[in-house]
Each structure stands twice: as structure tokens, then as C-alpha cells.
Amino acid sequence: MPFPVLPPALAHALGERGYDDPTPVQAAVLEPAGAGRDLLVSAQTGSGKTVAYGLAMAGTLLGEAEALPPPGAPLALVIAPTRELALQVHRELSWLYGPAGARVAACVGGMDPRRESRMLGEGVHIVVGTPGRLRDHLERRNLDPSALRAVVLDEADEMLDLGFREDLEFILATTPAERRTLLFSATLPKGIVALAETYQRDALRLAVQAETRGHADIEYRALRILPRETELVVVNTLRQVEAPTAIVFCNTRNAVRHLQAVLTERGFSVVALSGELGQGERNAALQALRDGRARVCVATDVAARGIDLPGLGLVIHAELPNDAETLQHRSGRTGRAGRKGISALLVPASRRRRAEEMLARAGVAATWSGPPPADEIRTLDQDRLLQDPVLTEEPSEEDRATARALLERYGAEDLAAAFARLCRTRLPAPEEVTDPGFETGRPLAPRRDGPRPAFGPSVWFRLNVGRRDNADPRRLLPMLCRRGEVTREEVGAIRIFDRETKFEIRGGAAERFAHSFGRTGPADLQVEPLPGEAEAARPPRRGHSRPVERARRRG
Template sequence: MNTNKRFDQYPLRDELLSALRRKGFEHPMPVQVSMLEDPTLVDGDLIVQAKTGSGKTLAFALPLLNRMEFGERSPKVLVLSPTRELALQTAREFQWLGYDLRIRVASLVGGMDMERQVKALREGAAVVVGTPGRVLDHIRRGTFRADLVESLVLDEGDHMLDLGFKDELEDIMAAMTQVERSWLFSATMPEEVVTLAKQYLDAPRKISLVEDAAKHDDIVQRAYIIPARRRFEGLANVLLFERPRRGIVFCATKLQTQELAERLCDEGFKASALHGDMTQRERNMALENLRRGRSQILVATDVAARGLDISGVSHVIQFGLPGCLETFIHRSGRTGRAGQEGRNLILLTAREAGEFRGMIRGTSLEVEWLPAPDAEELESLTRAEIERWCLENPAEGEDYMDWAEEILQREDAQLIVAGLLSRSFEGIPKGYSIQEDVQAEMARSRRADRPKARDQRPLRKLVSGSVTMRFSSGREDGWEVGPLLGALCRGLGIRREDVGNIKLKDRCAFVELSPYAASQIERRRDNLAREGLDGFSRSEPRQNHGTQRPRTPSRNRY
């Protein structure tokens, strides 16, 4: 969302303001305002937490270029990015922004010609943007003078650690002996990022524009239930129903990405794949096809979940359960960018739906849950659109109206109209009949979630010296035993073996914890609250564990 402030209200150089005007940028976004309003931020280390798509590239590029010498020819700024796509896009931003300042930019990424990169460095690149592996390669070859760098930006720091770049980051930082400021930009702040910041940043100032990383006011969140054995059919129906103008489908593996893109093409969709096994030229072509409208759908792995800056992405479709909440958030950030509304759709089986509910518990996400549309629903939608199109685009001239009137007076009028409608439907995908499969799986899932009779309910082995805790959330709050167990393990940092019997009630839950797990309760109170477990107390142990009292027969047996 744009602010009421203008770029020309800030002490930016004329060359930068001219570049912004050429791009049509008048109003800074909130993260840019935060960086521009306080000129002292440029004097030291900084941590900025902002949502994906919030305009953070300009947020760090503007203050860094604003203080750079005109025509600088030695490397003063290094921006490290987790992926090639993000690095190349960031480099393009610096190029147009620093053009009037005669600032050259070098892109150091894998999969591209090394000699061209060496040439760009020798010609005097003042800004270097790259991925950790290739940047470290240039440092070791002696083609990049990291000791001359004054400003370091770690862009998408959380994702760089996710991809295993910790060692490369440490080696690069060790080579930067003259760095004056290190800035860390990240959408989320997991423990690994906090540890990195403590180790390498010196008393950093912090800016956070994220109250709840999962919530994004410009994104509509929708979950579709699809049949487990007909997942592709469910995806096809959702695409036909949602009709994305420009969409990205995220998959778990490279093989699935390629196969899914090919099958979508066979079904009549304009789809292309994007994954790590493709050459850089193939990847660039896939992105360009989506930007220019030659492709309607990009099927991608998580290598593309960060850094893609494709305007006008109307839909993100997450095909299956993401590995964690952070992955879900970063995927969804490809839409709803720069104040535009988007839709984030997640396609889940009935079994996966329960796991996903547990994953987002404790966030403020508002998700609309729907069964995947059926062929009948899609046909009704297509009929309505054809009728609407006819009414909004009436035939020109009286000849067609007279002909229509003549046909309607004939005995075979119904056959003629039916033939015309049949021709109208030619080539339009009709979708798949999946309603019965979805309903059957949802019913099975509900039956599996019901509590079993006491004599059939499996009990976990009691933990020696266990402590019983009472949590003030239960079935009425949406909890089930499996998600509750997972939330406890994540929140307390324990193994499943540290959790004993779980007795889930409508409004509370009693959980046996090992002495170690119980000792973590107070220390990890905030972690539990983030998992949705913010109310708990110690439950007094029952007496007479060794003797069972006779059970009174209940009239309400099920």
C-alpha cells in the first residue's frame, strides 16, 4: 500500500529523483519511508523485517546510492541474494536507479558466463549483486576485491540459511575487512537468522513492519479440498473455476514440476515449468513467457518462491501441503504485491487439511475452506458466461435479429439453438467429475477424527516421573491429538518421546510431559503462544492410580 508521502520530500539526489520519475514512482512504500525518514540508519548495522513484495529493494538501494560518489569505479556495495532470479532482478533495479550517477552494476550468479562477470568487475562495478556461492568463487579467484566493500546487504537472509549458505556467508564476511554497515532484510526471523545477526552484526537497529508474517491484507486466502487419488483433476478444476490471469503453481519436486506443466499443456492450459535443473536461458525464457502473457501458468519449485518480481500475478496455487509455515508465507508473497489484490490458493487432501490447520493455528490467517469445484459447477459457470457475453455483445445489424426471430417460430428451433450452443462449447475444457471422491474422503476424515470409545482408544506409554499439564484449549478450538502433539514438540523444542498420554476434551487438554519437557514450559512460554497454546497450568495428579473405580454405565453411549 502506498503512503501519502512523496519521494521528493526526502533529501535524495536529483539523479535518483529523475530515475524514479521516469519509472512513474512518486510515493514510497512503508518500508521505504522507514529507511528514508531516518538518515542516521545508514551509519550502522540494521535488521529490517518486511513482507515479501513490500518494496525492500528500493528501500536499501536508495540510501546506499544516495551517498555514493558520482561515477564510482570500485566495489562499494555487495548485495547477497539466495537465488539467481532475485540477484538478477535486484541488479536491474540498481542499474536503472543508478544510471544517471554513472554507477555500474555486476551480477555474479551461477549458470552464467564467468568471463563476462570478470569483465564487468574489471570495468569498475561499484555495486555487486550475487549469490553466495558465485561471489565466494570470485573472491577466491582474486577477481573480486571484497576488502574494498563498505556496505553489505543480506537480502532474504532467512532463505539463504534455508538453502544451506551459512558457511559461504561466513567466508564472505571474513574477507570483507573494510565493511562499515551490514544490513539484513528478511520476511521472517527464525532462530537461525537471529543467531546469524548476533554473530555478525554490531548492535544493529531494528525495523519491523510485520505484526503477523502470515497475514497479508491484499491476499485472499482460500483452501480447496481435492481427492487424494485424483489430485491433478482437482487442480485442473480449480484452475478452470478461478481462471487466473497470471498464476504460479508451486510443487514439491523438480520432477513433479516438469510433469505437471506438461500435463497442464495437454489439457489446454498455457503452462511452463521453472526448476533448478533448467539452464539459465531456459529459466529466463519461462519467466519472460509469463511476463509477456505467452504463458498463463508457471509451475515452479521453491527455488522460485523467493525473489520473483513478476507484476500482475493474480493467483498463487500451492499444490499440496508446504513443508512449514514460512514456506507457505513466502510462496503466497508472489501475489498481492505493491498494493494489488491477489489470491493464494492451497490445494489439500482431506488428511492434509488437518495438518495445515495445525500449521496456521496461532496466526491471524483467515482461510476460506471449500471443496474443489465439480464438472457440473464448471459447466454452469461456463453457461452463465456465454449467456452474459451474448447479452453484453449484441449482434450488429437487424439481419441477425430477424434470423433469430424466424428460427424461434419454427418447430425445430430447439434443435438449432442446441446446435449453436454445442458449437459455442467446442474447445472449452469441461473439467472432471470429482464431487463424490471429495465428499467420501471428507466423510472418512471426519470419522477418523472422532474420539474412539474409551476401551478402544490407544494410550501412549506413561512417561516415568511425568508431569501432567492442563492446556486451556480443546476440540472446540479446533485441536486434534496429532496437531496438538506437533505444536507441543515445536513449542517446547522436545521429541515425541517426551510427551505421554494426551486427553483431549472439548474445552481443554491434559498432557503428560517428561520432567525435561515440563522444565521448558516457562522458558518457552512465547513459543507455545505462537503455536496457539497460551493458557496452561499444572494439573494435580490423581490419587489411586493403581485401582480403577467401577464405571457407571452411561446412557449416552456412541
């Protein structure tokens, strides 16, 4: 479906950028029912919503005119949660409204406020900024809101999550009552609905399904891994895909620092994004990714909010996200603007059920497999070498002279081998990894609230922590699964005593558990098999036992 009739200046801008058909969110906001009205739009990141609200407010800003009036007090205000997103919006609206003669200003943290103040004083048409900086300009009377015809709240749910409610309410209270308010949010929790009811009038609510576009260009992969090989699988996945830019998500700052160090040591060009970085360090990291000096970004969810990386072809979840919504936010950074992308989840056996539940809630189908094997990557390297442009480009006369000199001294096969070796040394070596081969894709059994079925033959173990060490089944169970490379179904009763904990492992997994536990994690946690079941199976004194079933139900 082509775009409907648009102001000539914007139609020209879209044509220059190769926009032939609107995305679903763009088509939705351009329906006649929304003309001139406030809009409450739920749409996923990467769905083309910046251009969508740029087009939605075109009639309000331009009317019947082909160009905007001379710059003065701003006509439109766009509020975004992060500096990176605001600058991205600034770039998008600058080209979209460029043919209409627009002057677009960005007001964000980390930039010179005096320069922003001068630009506002000289006159602008559209202001894009973050809540804190915009409030600061309003309080200092640098920003005149009296002529505003449209206000846009972009990623409104993230702004509330980041604690900007008070700033938003202050900003909206200064704007004219007759303005249009366009509110865009990936989700519509109660806080967003309450904000809309307070500051919008007769808003048209539009829900654009994520499945319409959000997953169409993303290939989801779920990789079975051993927990101790997580870093090695990240290495092989980066080497297998060879995306121009890739982002690897971790759940903590410490994990980001550790993985960045590991990948740098392996020979990748890596930057990290986490909450501990200053704005200058963050800017430098993003610039390195944009100009190609770095190819891999390791980040936490919070630190990666609002960033848009060109050529991002691969997202790796080194640690599973907390929920399906976060999975979609992470993955939605690739597969944009018609480009294909890959989202790879690294799943140990102990997290299989959680990964399958999360994928089901997100409405996506992932291809399950083992991690990329080293031999496959070596074969890919050979194929890539045969297609390398350096072999197909026309050599210069100087190149031919050097080639003749080399051939006089060395044989052709020796030269080819040296060239292959040189190319190979420039690439991080693939790692030998293991496919744990656990079963996937079987129906998810409902969690049981009644008595557990008989556990069957088992081996009892003793762990050197107990009640005095604040041992708790809710923390012990995932730790045992992770370090012992077993599933929750393979762990039986957990009995906590004052100075130790006794637990049972299903007989078929006991040998694997004993072998794996000592090889992973800190050495101060130690387990040993008990000589017989009788002592461990004897019910402890009242108050010294916490059944693992309770932990499972809460988990």
C-alpha cells in the same frame, strides 16, 4: 504517509514508477534512527524490501551529491541466494539508481563470467550477485572490494538454508571494516543472529509484521477435496480464476512431473520448475512465463525460490506446505505491488486439522468451500465470452465483408453457436468434482496424551502387510486416511502382526473406506473386512502390537 526527503535522483525515479507512499518496510528503514547505521531487518518476501535497502543506502552512496561519481571499484555489494532473485534485484536497483547515473552489474551462475569480468574491469557502482559467483570473482581478483561503503545480504535465511555460510563469511571478510552492513531476512533464526553479531556493528533491529502488508492483497481459499480428485480440482481452480500467470506447488519432483503432464494433456500451457532442471532449461521456462507463452508453472518450494513472475494472480497448493512459514513464502508470490491475488489450499479430510493449524499459525483467515464446480465454470465462460474484446473492437472492412458472406450462407444463430463452440474448444474443459463436505471451522481440540475415549461401533479390516514388510503405524495411518478417504478420528486401533495388519474403522465410515481404498493407490496393497471382531480384537502376542495413539501423538 508520503516518502521522507530523499536524494532528488531517487525521488524522481520513484515518481516515474508511481511510488507515492512507502511500504511499511521502506518506511521503517528510512526512520532517522537508522540513518548511517547497520540494519538487521526481518520482513516477508514481497514487502518491497529491495527498494527499501536501495533507499536505505542512498545517503551512504550519494552523500549530498545529486549523482554518483564516475564508475570504478564498486560502492555497494548486494548478495542474494538465487540467480533469479539477484537478476530481479539488479532490475530494481537499475531503475531506482538510473537517474543518479548508476552502473549496476549482475554476477550470477549460468552467465558468462568473462563478460562479467569485463564489466567489473570497466567500472561499476553497484554489484548484485550470488555467493558462489561473487566469491569466484573475488578469488580471481576481478572484483575489487576496497571501496565498498555498503553490503546487503538479501534473504539471508535462505542463503544459510542453501549452505552458503562459508561463502558469505569469505566475502564479508574481504570487505572494509567501516562498511555499512544491511541484513534482510524473512525470519531471524539463531544462525542469522550469530552472523549479524559477527559482521555488524551496533545494528538497529527492525521487525516488520507480515500482517501489515503481506496478506492484505491475498485472498486465501481452502478447498475441501477427495484425494483422488486432486488433479481435477487443480484444473477447475485454474479455469475458475483464469489468472494471467499461476503457480502450482507440489512437494516432490515426481509430483511436479506428473502434474505437468496432466495439465499439458488437458490443454494448459505449462512449464515445470524442479531441482533436476539445468540452468538453460530453467531460464527457458521462466522466459516462457514472462512473455506469455506459458500460463502455469508447476514447481517445488526449492525450485521456486527467488522467482518473481509478472501478473502472478493465483497460487495453488496442490500439496499442503510443510509449515506456516512455507505457506507464507508460497502465497507471498502473489498479491504484490497493490495487485490482488488468490492462494488456494487443496485440503483432503485427513489433512483438515493440519491445514487449520497452519492457517492459524500464519495468522490468516481462509474461506472454506468445496472445489469449483464445472457448472459454475461454464457460467463464468459464458460471461467472459460476452465481454471478450473481439466482440467489442471495431471490425475492419475485410471483417465486415467476411461477415456478410457468412450471413448469406448461414443464419445468425448458427454463426453465433459456431463462434461459441470455437471459443470453447480453445479452453480446457472443466471437470466434474465432488465436495466431500467434511466439517471445518470447529475449534481444534487439543491432542490427547491420556487414554483414548471409547471408540464405539467399528468394523475390523485386514491389510496384507506386516512386521516383515516394515509396517509402522506412523506410515500406515496417513496412508489409510488418504486411500480410504477417512479422518484420523475414524481410525481406531492398529495391530501389526508378522505378515498382516488388522485395524478398525468407525462403523459409519467403514463402507466409504472399503469403497474408496480399492480405487486409489497401488493394487499391491489390499484390504478386506474381517468376518467378526473377536479374532481381530484379541490382543496379539507381546511385541506384535503398536497402538495407533502413539503414532497420533508423534504425528
